[in-house]
Amino acid sequence: MAWHLNCEEAPLDVDIKDGGKVVVLNTKNLPLVGEVGLGADLVRLNGKAMCSPGFSCDSALQVTYIVRGSGRVQVVGVDGKRVLETTIKAGSLFIVPRFFVVSKIADPDGMDWFSIITTPNPVFHSSCRKDFSLEGTVSGSAPGSFWSSSRC
Secondary structure, three states: OOOOOOOOOOOOOEEEOOOEEEEEEOOOOOOHHHHHOOEEEEEEEOOOOEEEEEEEOOOOOEEEEEEEEEEEEEEEOOOOOEEEEEEEEOOOEEEEOOOOEEEEEEEEEEEEEEEEEOOOOOOEEEOOOOOOOHHHHEEOOOOHHHHOOOOO
16 A cells, blocks of 8 residues: 655644744654654755754654755764764755754755654654754754754
């Protein structure tokens, strides 16, 4: 059995004014992901918006492909050391290991990415907030402390 979902037309899971939009593919909107054991998300960040630092609570890893635009990414390991800090652009692909924290910030023209996640119903946690929801992952402007190694 095959299923189809147009991510461009799917209902948004998050829509933050001047921040960005997120569509999460999980067993609710695409039952096939439960059968194959994978989930996914499509994120569109507006210019200079940031996806706040966070990690997968359910030990999933993420394979992320930058579809449009450019920006910066930082990945921090479980020991708090940066393992990746680089500029990314359309065509870039990177992997975030289990329990590593990732944060992305868009350049002025914005940035879109698609991630495959190794669980059908991904659960993410923000490293900067106790009461995290998916809505808290996208903000309209990036703080100057994006590259800081200090804890929130």
